Amino acid sequence: MKWQRIPEDRVFRVNGKLMTVRVDPGETLLHVLRDGLGLTGPKAGCENGDCGACTVLLDGVPVKSCMVPAAECFDKEIVTVEGLEDRALTEAMLEESAFQCGYCASGFLVNLHALFDKHENPPKEVVDEWLASNLCRCTGYAGIRRGVERYMNKR
């Protein structure tokens, strides 16, 4: 087993592209994405796993990137909000004015993208469970809920 003890250049697969970035073994995935790769879609909110603004997909599974050691992600497929190809969900959110300041938007969009990848037509309790992972400090939850419903009706 090889220890990583000092910052090293590592190759990450992010949004379908191979990218080389210097990774400190004590750094979180969030800051490698933002500061190392310039992908500022994932936001630094609470940095405590509570708010979900930093949500990204790791091998298709939504995770809070502020809680993931970057050193373990070199063999994973990472997708940030910049890499989401399906615009229909974003459009539905815009049509419902779901987001106000927008700081939480990328986390909600990534998480909802994963929800609809896993469940074609999720029942309300499943949507509620997934939405509970993200906080909106503008308290725009009703708009976000309308955006989800609009998207589900359009699918």
Add this chain to the structure above:
Amino acid sequence: MIQPDVSYGRPSTMEEALEAYRLEQEAGRKAVYYAGGTEIATLGRKGYLDAQSLLDLKGIEEATELSLRDGVLRIGAALPLNVVIDSRLFPLFSRAASGIADRTVRNRLSVGGNIAGRLPYREAVLPFLLAGASVVLFGPEGLRKLPLMDCFDKRIALEAGEFILRFEVPEAALHLPFYSLRRTGPAKVDYPIVHAAAVKAHGALRLAFSGLCAYPFRSAAVEEALAASGPKEQRVRHALTLLPGPVREDFRAGREYRLHLTVLALGEILENLEEAE
């Protein structure tokens, strides 16, 4: 940043993990095992992470197993909670663990990490305590398989350098009638004020709690008191005098409110499980 000047290693066998742990200790560096990383990230951010080396157990096959064979469900300790919850192989686990943190966090938070971590709730242990599960540990003494009830007193007893490999649940216990109630404050995503879980096995009720005292527990005295004859309310009141420790009191709830919620929970459990086959 979780912590500056920390080292990261990902062993691929349990022997390799143990050897790496030993060598780090010899070199004067404190190593910690982890799988999900949620707790180390939180502790590190606050400057409370007392370790210089992180040993990631997710590369160890035996720690990521999820299988039902030969009458035993094996649940690797490095598996994320959601993998076990979503498998529906152990319905009580799916119910009891689905209130822990939020869904996205549960995609990382590991079964072993929840149970061996520093937070006092450790709700994932409740279904294992109720199902008569065993725990398989690996450490300097090699592999040890123990009934969980024998090595869980407030927290799981691990030797220095030892880690949890997996939990083993007898297939016969997977589908026992169960009831689980988790009460939080106004926010649904929060630590429990009281989490009471129960199964009915061989005609007897088994109960386990988190949030009620400073640690999770299953108590034979409480179970016996509830099984005694007499009016339901009297049995519940008597059972609550036999708790293994003081009732927790914090900013989430005072002692009286916790006890009140527990009385209600026990009433519901008795109502739903006493007549169950």
